[in-house]
Amino acid sequence: MSGMIQNREKFLNQIASRLDRPRITGLVERPKWAFQPQQEVLKDASQDELLEVLTEQCKKIHTNLYTTELEELPATLDEVVTSYGGGPIVTWKDARFSKWGLDQLMKKDWPKQSIDVYEWDYTKGEENIAKAEQANVGITISEITLAESGTVVLFSDENKGRTISFLPATYIALIPKSSLVPRITQAAQKMREIYQKTGHVASCINFITGPSNSADIELNLVVGVHGPIKASYIVINDL
């Protein structure tokens, strides 16, 4: 259903009149920009080089970085969760967990150890948020990973609740090595491509760079304010 637009004409006419021209009715072409410095950053870096950059950057953003082969992923994830004090855990509903061999861990081993694992289920409505709020660990998957800044990019949908990355006390992002790109530039291009292809943008796209923090009190950095207090990235060698 389309939303309402109010007071627009008068408002935009005022702008056009201040700019001393009539309202623009046709199409404005995006100019060919004279400067494009963002394309130069880590321009020809390989996936391995990008991983190195990401590793270095994680030290600056208070984030533990683990690299693992696919076979080792369950053990690595278990180790990180244990280091965060175990469950409750909340995750997206995503076929990749299964594809990456995490069923045994998530559906059998953890429950056996009385670690509660909750998988996002939109049919349950508000209960999802209550679960996320009580969770100790939230686990999601990075769609695009920005080496320069150490950022994971998430696209929301009904199975990928936004709050999984924000409400739990700690946060783990699973990062396929193939998702590494130099910087936010490539993510923005991809977002545009998706939009132009499908005419659709996810209602929420998160760029997450480590745990939440604030320097609002005497410029002292406090890690862990409204969102997660700790964050870990697990890079999976999928290449």
Place this chain on the structure above:
Amino acid sequence: MAMKIGTDQFKERVDKGIHNSFMRGAVAGAQDGMGIKRRLATEELGNWEDWRSHGEEIRQHVLKYLDYYLEQLSENVAKRGGHVFFAQTKEEASGYIRSIVQKKNAKKIVKSKSMVTEEISLNAVLEKEGCEVIETDLGEYILQVDDHDPPSHIVVPALHKNKEQIRDVFKEKLGYTKTSKPEELAAHAREMLRKEYLSADIGITGCNFAIAETGSFSLVTNEGNADLVTALPKTQITVMGMERIVPTFEEMEVLVSLLTRSAVGQKLTSYITVLTGPREELDVDGPEEFHLVIVDNGRSNILGGEFQAVLQCIRCAACINVCPVYRHVGGHSYGSIYSGPIGAVLSPLLGGYDEYKELPYASTLCGACTEVCPVKIPLHNLLHKHREIIVEKEGKAPISEKLAMKAFGLGAASPTLYKLGTKMAPAAMNPFTVGDKISKGPGPLKAWTEIREFPAPNKERFRDWFKNRDKGGK
């Protein structure tokens, strides 16, 4: 809180600022620390000037076609089921938001940091409606708990407070019992605010950059508060200054990069969130209803004029963090929520010369602000432009100064008068001269010599020496 803060006159405000030693220590420390971080983050790119030029060309292009991009934005927001309200005045903006609050019968509102909502006095309007309005940015929250103390910096609003002061405020107002450690203070705020997010009826945010092509907008934080404000309440209202818009995601990312590096020296902040419309049909979190309020409030009067470049601003505060005047007087001296060089340019434009005529003079025109601006706003030139208008169009300069400058115009333009004047100077200054200096000067020199010595005019002017030397036949 409106744009104007406090009731003191400029001189009183500056006096208070200069005598607030904690604040000055904090500001100097912040400038030094953030200055180094900004410098490292910009220099490591190796081509920062190209980045600035790109930022500038994007902002200039958008301002040139602002009506087009705002129309495109509003169409795309509506397509996704969001409502758009164009507000020419602050009253229209706050009135619209009040009407939503009434319709929803909302009692509790959580907000993430937004300068434009301060500008339109939104909190006061909503509190009058009987709403509880809770700021969730840690710095803003501290100020709000402390009986609405005004912000003193556009990025670090509670910069002027120390942790002991914050502990005392938390003790008195929130029953806090722990120490003044920032970690403990922040943990307490986290605990208090968690409950608020979960029980709020409406979430209100500002907008760093709207994206015309997709009807999206982005929010930039380190705390993650904006994400909870936009994920949990059923209704979301986003308020944006009308110029905060870009064509596509590609320009957004450049401006976000410029913003985070310039503001805090980070490659990106912890959370950058791009939101489009309300939640989708099957989504569980995110708002069911989304309103975008686009605010003019005096901005269109700046368009098309000699101050248009100020609308390029992306609110990074880099200019504030290098300003040597801000360093010593602090944010409250500006009497506006917009402080520092950007505030000294913007406040007179939005709030008028009557209120803010001193601000353009609170600068040595040293150009430090212009040098760091990531979108190349010629800030010191705009300060000078204000002075020109205050003198020549507004006629707000003191009469004694006008006379002195008139005399300057006459004297300096005529070599004869100039030579005569400078020749007479030693004799004229003789009564005030002791040795080779003047310690208690007359007229305009009085303010100078209250602080420092002034040199006595040379007995022999340089030009006389030069002439005599020539005559001496070298």
Place this chain on the structure above:
Amino acid sequence: MKVTLFATCLVDLFQSNVGKATVELLERLGCEIDFPESQVCCGQPAYNSGYVKESKEAMKQMIDTFMDAEYVVSPSGSCAFMFHEYPHIFKGDPVWEPKAKKLAEKTFELTQFIVEVLKIEDVGAKFEANVTYHTSCHMTRLLGVKKAPMILLKNVKGLKFTELPGKEQCCGFGGTFSVKMSQISEQMVDEKVCHIEETEAEYLIGADAGCLINIGGRIERIGKPIKVLHIAEVLNCL
């Protein structure tokens, strides 16, 4: 090489020793110096205070005065920069804009002229002392002269240089700012003096009379044992 000296009003009236040093230095480097008597003030004090109309009269006088000069050299970065601003100030004026452009193109600050035009990096000076240097805002940021004074000072024999902490910070002069906003100016110049003291330098050197009169005046008032010199005076020491 023929050099026309734009001495500046501060030097003419209060710092004639700086003017003398500039003349002697440039002559030693092989220049022939000319000082047109009809020069006045560049107009900056009035211009920066917002009195554009009044200041333009002085500017026109200066443009005419230096019309025939081959090179205009000034021992002040701020005043030299003012000449570079003239074309912007007269923008759109069919008579004065082209003239202002010509003037701007041939105007140099003293150290800039020595290094960039004369291509001299060592003027053969000797000055045995601990010094620090104040980088004036207009000269470094607006005129863009950052390296020249450093190059020249580095080659002065016997000179021990310590960098000034917070060197890019304004000293609080700002022309009429120093009297209009004297309370703020005082805080700024005090911080500058503190930083100078930290270097333990015997001399503070600078290239702008305005800044030096401000900093020097404050040093003298609070009685610090630091002497203030213009860079021309140092480069003229043999």
